[in-house]
Amino acid sequence: MPGPLAGWRAWGPVGASAITAVMLLFATALVELLEGPVGVPTASATYLLAVIGSAALFGTPAGIGASVAAFLLYDFLFVEPRYTFTVADPGEWLNLILLLVVGIAVGQLAAALRSRAETAIAREREARALFGVSRALATRVSTMRVLDAVADVLLREAHLDRVWIGMARGGAAERVVADTGSGVAPRTPPASYYTLRRMPGETPAEWVRVHTPTVTRAASPASVPYRVILEANAQTLGSIWAMTREGGGPPAAAETRLLAAAADQLGQAFEQDRLAEEARNAEVALRSDELKSALLESVSHDLRTPLATIRAAAGTIMDRHLDPSREDVVASAEAIDREADHLNRVVTNLLDLSRIEGGALRPEIEPTELSDVVQPVLERLRAHLAKRVVDVELPDTLPLVLVDPVYLDQIIANLVENACKYVPEGQEIRIRAIPLTELVRLTVEDSGPGVPDESLSHLFEKFYRVSGSRRSRPGTGIGLTVVRGLTEAMGGRVTARPSELGGLAVDVDMQRAADEDETAHEADAAIGGAR
C-alpha cells in the first residue's frame, strides 16, 4: 500500500486532476451502460468508486473536487430534466449530498493513512540509518576507522550532497578524517555555516547560522554547510559537516534527528575508545611495574648473595686483629674469586636477558663438539658444585652440533647452577647427550625435589617461580629464561620434564652438523632399540 501511494503523490495537482477526470469519465460510461440498456435505477453509486479512488490516491481536496464534479456530471447527464443542472426530484439531492460526504470522508481517511504510512517510512529509514551507524560503531576496532562508513550512511540516508567529519584534538584546528566527496577536503571551519543547536527536553533542535570571524569570507559560497558538533564528556571532539542537495534547503526534521543521533553515537564511541585506552594504559603500566619490581627483587638477591660471601671472606683476610691460618686465607680468597665469577655470570645473564628481549642476539654458529664446552663449564663451576656428584655421559659417537659455543657455555652453566640450588651435597646431577635424527639433545637433570607438572610449561618464563615447593626461593627466575632465549636464538629448542632421578630434567635440542651422518644413524638405531 505505501508504495503506490507514495508513487501517486509524485503526480502533482495536474496529474491528480487528469486521473480523477479519467476515473469520472469511466464512471459516467459505466452509469450510462448500467442505467440505459441494463436499466439499473441506482447506478449513480458507481460515481462513489471514482470519488473514493480520487480521495484515497490524492487526498481530501481531490476527493471533494471529485465528488462535486461527479455530482455535477450526474446531475447534468442523468438527472431529469437531463442536460440541465436543475434537480427536480428531491431524492436525487440525497444522492448528491451522499457523494459529497463520502468524498470528503474517504479523502480524510486516505490522507491520515497516507501520512501515517509516510511517517512509518520516514521512521524506518531513520531507524535503518541509525542502525547502519550503530553497526559500524559496534563492530569497530577503533572509531576513527569507521568514520568513512558512518559518513556514507549519513549521505545516503539523510539525502545529503556531501558529508565530512572533522576531528580536533586538544583545541587544535579540525582535520578532515572522513569525506564522502572527492577532491580537496572542504576548509574547516568555513566562513559561514549552520550549526545545530540542541534543545533541552523534547524540543526539536534547530539550525543556527554562524559566521566565523577569523576566516575571510569566500566571495560567494555556493551553499552553506551544516555542522553537528561531536561531544563527549562536555568536550568538543570534532564535527559532522553536511552539504545539502542543491536547492534542498536545511535538512528536514528526520534528517536532522539522524545527524544529531549519529553525532551522539560517535561522541559516545570516542568516549568508550578513550576509556578503553586508559584501561589498557593502566594495565600496561601495572604489568611493567610488576615486571620492574620482580626484576629488582631478583637482581638484588642474585647480586647480594655473592656479595655477602665476598664481604665475609674479605673481612676475614683484612682484619688485623684476627690470626687466620694459611688455609683460611686461601679458602677465603678462593671464595672471593668464585663468587666474583658467579657475579659475572649474573651480570652476563642480565645483559643476555636484555639482548634477548631486544632481539639483539647475534649468535656465531659453528660446528662444535659438546664435550669441548661441557668440561670447561664444569671445571669452572667445580667450587660451586662442591660435593655434588656430576655424572657426564657424552658418547664418543656424538655428532658435532651447530651452536655458538659462548652461548652454549652460558646455557650449560645456568642449567648446572640451577640444578645445584636444589640438589643437596653428595647427590647427583646428570649431564648427557643423545643424537636424534636432525638434532642432538643435551639433557641436564637433577635428583632434587622436582617441579610440579603444571609448572613445567612456565619454567622458562621470566621471574617464574614454582610456588609451594622447596624450589621456591627468591632470586631465581632469570637463568632459565636466558637458557631458552639463547637456545632459540641458535635455532634450538628447550623443554622441561620430570627426571628419572626424581628432580627436573631440561632438554636442550640443538641442530647437528651435516656430516657424520652414518655414525648418527647408527646411534639413532641404538637409541630406538634401547627404548
Place this chain on the structure above:
Amino acid sequence: MSARRPSVLLVEDDDPTRTELARNLRLNGYDVMEAAMVETALQHWEQRRPDLIVLDLGLPDGDGMSVLFAARKEATTPVVILSARGEERAKVVALNRGADDYLTKPVGTAELNARLRAVLRRAAGPAADAQGIVRNGSVELDPMAHVVRVAGRVVDLTPREYQILALLLSHPGHLVTRGRILRAVWGEAYQGDDHLVHVHVSKLRQKLGEADASGDTRGLIVTEPGVGYRVREARPES
C-alpha cells in the same frame, strides 16, 4: 682454665656465604654451629642451646622467622637477623617479633662482630656494666669471654652451669623458677625434670665456694624451697 667460647648458631642457606661467615666468626672467638635449613636450625637449638643466633630469613624449607619464634618461646637468647631483604617493613616485623637486631646483606664482618658483641652484652641484662660484665660481690661473669671469675680467679664451669649462673645473675633480687631455668637451659622437652636443676645448682654453688676463700659466694644463690632460686641484690665487691 677452660673459658668456653660463646656459641653461635649460624642459619644461612647459601653455602659459600655460610662457610665464609662461619670461618670469620670462629676466628673472632665464637663456637659456630651451622644450619642451612629451618629443620637443622631447630635441631641445633633444641640440642645445644647456643648463646646467640644469626638468622637468615629466606630459607629453602620455610621462613627463618619460625626459628626466631621457637627460640623466643623458651628463652631470651639474642637473635640477630641477617637478611637480603632490606625494606623497612621486613625489619620492623622482625624486630617487633623478638629479633634483637637486623642486618642487611652484604654486611661487613667488622660491623657484624660489633653487633654480635653488643647483643651479647645486652643479653647479660641491666646488671651488666658497659662491657657487658656482670658483677655480684666477688663474682664476675663476662659473657663476651664466656668466663666466670671469683675474686679474680677463673672458675671452670660446664656450659649448663654457666648458663644457669648467667640467667640468675641477670635477675638479681628476683625469683627465677626451676621451670624457667629448665626451659632456658635445657628446653621444653625437659619440663618436670626439676632434679636436673637441683643437681646443677648444687654443683655450681660448690665450684663457686671452692674458688672463694672469703666465703662471699656462700649466700649468693638462695633457694626458695619448692619454687626456684634467687640471687641476692648485686653489691659491688668492697
